[in-house]
Amino acid sequence: MRRTLAPALLLSALLGAPHTPAAASESSYSPYAAIARPSRLLWGDTHLHTSFSTDAFGFGVRLNPDTAYRFAMGEVVTSSWGQRVRLARPLDFMVIADHAESLGIMQRVQDGDSALLRDDAAANWNRMLHGTPAQQAEFSAYFRDGQQRRAIFRKLTGLATPDLQLDIWRELLSTGERHNRPGQFTALFGYEWTAAPQGNNLHRVVLFRDGAER
Incomplete structure (x- = not known):
């Protein structure tokens, strides 16, 4: 009994000791809690x-960045499947986060970029995209087959020269700046880093805080 009495008395003394609230100390536990923050709720897509x-x-998306921005700002646009659509409420901000790898190359193939169409595969895709409904369906079927889809990605990555990718990236920046409306709509810049080691999805969206001038 004597062995447990002293610890018991010590515990009782500790429990009964005066308690000093953390708020009363000079150092603050959370120095940012009292800082005023904007309280306006904004809606967007990152x-x-x-x-x-x-x-x-x-997989059928045919809306380019310009159309995407107009849609985000509340304009009526024609969807990839032919319907006239409009958001019930315009967005306050948006990030077009297209995949960095082979960025915009297939769009340039469809547009008939002469340098790209020197490649036989690219020229064939261009013919299919502008061909009969059956040919267009055949093109789409490529992307439902994993092996063929990976082969297309490898081909496009090979066609994506640094100069071409820089030109497409600058086009994206220019389009965003054209639609940016300070205080009304913010066009944020970004892209999706597409890593998939051993088939694991490690995709990450990278956002920039600066404008096109940086």
Whole structure:
């Protein structure tokens, strides 16, 4: 009994000791809690794909960045499947986060970029995209087959020269700046980094805080 009495008395003394609230101390536990923050709720999209993403293009998306921005700002646009559509409420901000790898290359193939169409595969895709409904359906079927889809990605990555990718990236920046409306609509810049080691999805959306001038 004597062995447990002293610890018991010590515990009782500790429990009964005066308690000093953390708020009363000079150092603050959370120095940012009292800082005023904007309280306006904004609505936006930080992960939008357009026809500049190869996978989105392969699965039927035909809306380019310009059309995507107009849609986000509340304009009526024609969807990839032919319907006239409009958001019930315009967005306050948006990030077009197309895949960095082979960015915009398939769109350029469809547009008939002469340098790209020197490649036999690219020229064939261009003919299919502008061909009969059956040929267009055949093109789309490529993307439902994993092996063929990977082969297309490898081909497009090979066609994506640094100069061409820089030209497409600058086109994206220019389009965003054209639609940016300070205080009304913010066009944020970004892209999706598409890593998939051993088939694991490690995709990450990268956002920039600066404008096109940086």
